[in-house]
Amino acid sequence: MKIMEKEKVNLFDFLKSVSETKEELFDWETFEKDYPPFMINRFLAAAQDTIFYANTMSYLSHLPKKLQYAFLLYGIDKKKRYFQYTGKGKGSANDLKNTTKYYNCSKEQAMEYLELLTDEQIQNINNFFGKRIER
Numbered sequence: 460m461k462i463m464e465k466e467k468v469n470l471f472d473f474l475k476s477v478s479e480t481k482e483e484l485f486d487w488e489t490f491e492k493d494y495p496p497f498m499i500n501r502f503l504a505a506a507q508d509t510i511f512y513a514n515t516m517s518y519l520s521h522l523p524k525k526l527q528y529a530f531l532l533y534g535i536d537k538k539k540r541y542f543q544y545t546g547k548g549k550g551s552a553n554d555l556k557n558t559t560k561y562y563n564c565s566k567e568q569a570m571e572y573l574e575l576l577t578d579e580q581i582q583n584i585n586n587f588f589g590k591r592i593e594r
Contacts, residue, residue: 468493470495470499470502473494473499473528474499477499477528477532478509478535478538478540478542479537481532490524490528491525494524496516496527499513499516499531500516500517502542503531503535505542506540508536508540509535512531512534516530516531553585554573554581557585557587557588558576558581558584561584561587
């Protein structure tokens with residue numbers, strides 16, 4: 460077991476541990492504060508061979524963090540993976556607000572629309588509301 464200093468352990472250390480090295484990176488006493496299960500599951504959901512594990516942990520999110528980590532550590536095959544962080548997705552909060560108003564839909568639907576719309580279409584929607592405010 461490889462124990463790292465508290466300030467040196469970050470999200471990517473946990474991902475590497477679960478996916479590639481299969482080494483425990485932490486002191487169990489500080490684990491509950493340091494381990495981010497939501498973000499780990501979010502990254503794992505981006506890879507085809509680990510999406511099942513991320514989905515399972517989403518359903519079992521009520522389990523203690525130690526058990527969630529152990530399931531991923533011992534369940535996922537040892538393999539070098541490249542996880543891409545997609546961030547908040549396409550658009551800003553203003554784009555989301557304007558798209559919600561423009562299509563008269565929920566925020567969840569507007570986020571889906573933003574994924575489908577081109578940058579030019581989003582700009583046209585923003586311009587539409589920008590001109591209305593100026594009048």
